[in-house]
Amino acid sequence: MDIAMKKDKRYISRMLTGIAFLFVALTVVYFCSCAKKNPANPAAATTAKSTTTAGKTTSTAGTGTSNTTSTVTESKTDNVEMISVAAGSFIMGSTAGDADEQPVHTVYLDAFELDKYEVTNERYKVFMDARGYSNQAYWTKEGWAWITELKITEPKWWSTGEWNSGPGYPKYPVLISWYEAYAFAKWAGKRLPTEAEWEKAARGTDGRTYSWGEGAIDSTRANYGTKGSTPGGNYPAGISPYGALDMTGNVWEWVSDWYSETYYGTSPGSNPKGPETGTNKVLRGGSWIYANFGLRCAGRDADKQAFTRHSNIGFRCAR
């Protein structure tokens, strides 16, 4: 073999080695890139996930099965956090209270959402600023007649600030009649919860006494037996199984149902909406005033008419 041929062979050999090295390097880069896109353990690579459907975003921490999922609404009128209650049955009523809480019975409800907090003065003011008291479309026939005849244009004590009412107390629960609560909910594109929905959101499915279970009520869990209302969410230890706050105490909450002492004996087992007619509307959850009245999740207040306004009566919305 002459010298020229030896040089050509060495050149070809070095070139092949270089190509092989380049091929190996490109292969390594390619597989590293794929590994990043498709990790061997997808669950470990993601600590949070979110899905967006129909204008709302739901975020769930990790891959757990928490039932306290929260939804942030996209409403232009009442943009607040709502808790989700899954479809299913729950135990309604109690043998520990008055006769109107019996018989204890199982009720099936479709899925629904409920405001996490009682409606505040701040939220209610948006409705007022949107001329809520001037638009008949938001009111029931009776509610419109009531505000028209009495020239009512704002909640009681709104202008005086008594009982933490009005724009000077933005984070406190608004104090309103059932008529006013209904109108706000209608304007917001929501509705008042049924009595059954309110009770399920407060106590979960297992018939517990309070939102937190059977532990005795105390001043860390609810605002009750005090001198006035408090801003929403001040008692996180009293949170319900679905994540609602102040279901016990602070202010009583209107629900959509007419009151009947004997309704539980004849109510439908699926999505009950209360009697067709009545004189009084139901209030739920007790309030800051009382130390031992209406605070159990099954407790029912029976003696308030739809126009009643009081220093301890508010509401929250459902949809």
Ligand SMILES: [Ca+2]
């Ligand atoms: Ca309450």
